[in-house]
Amino acid sequence: MRTADGDELAGPSPPASPVDSGIPMGPKRAEMRRQPMSAALDAPDSAGVRGAHNACCFCWCCCCSCSCLTIRSQEEQRHRMVSNELRRDNLPTCEESPSLTLEEVGAWAQSFDQLMFTPAGRNAFREFLRTEFSEENMLFWMACEELKKEANKNVIKEKAKIIYENYISILSPKEVSLDSRVREVINRNMVEPSQHIFDDAQLQIYTLMHRDSYPRFMSSALYKDLLQSLSEKSVET
Structure with missing residues (x-):
């Protein structure tokens, strides 16, 4: 609307809401406003509920108490126990051997085969x-010899896996030195290993010990002291 002078008058203002104006609402009106808010707060989060019920391997909480993780942990623990038992059973220890004689120790100097032929020779060289x-x-070398004696396919597979992890894998601190050709053959055959899967590798290591370590053993204080000790005993008797 405009006045006689041409000034524009402001129209009527819309009624202020009870909340904006600070005027308290009636009980029915207040109840109607609370109901939608309460429903929104009380309504279950269907996605969250489904996630909680379906959480299997990726728990939605930090307690890690779902049954799937418990079963998996038990399976892994049982597998580790079996592997540790196999490792303990097949861990090479010093072989039993009769008392050393001067003749036997002297024969070690004749050839590397003579040294490796007897348990006492292998113990001293080791x-x-x-x-x-x-x-x-x-x-x-000793683990390969034990593997050759096995006939059970399941035992062969388990022992071959242990030998591979201990001596062939590049991640093992006890990895032996092998050429790439031998490694490739072993890697292919590990799918279905036999008791002769490591024959080529065993021969390489045998040759390495013969060429590099055996001459040093023959001139070592360990061998000379052993030989001298047996010589003195033979003189006394």
């Missing part, structure tokens, strides 16, 4: 390799 931090070569 002790020397330990001083050179190359005992894994003898351990691998």
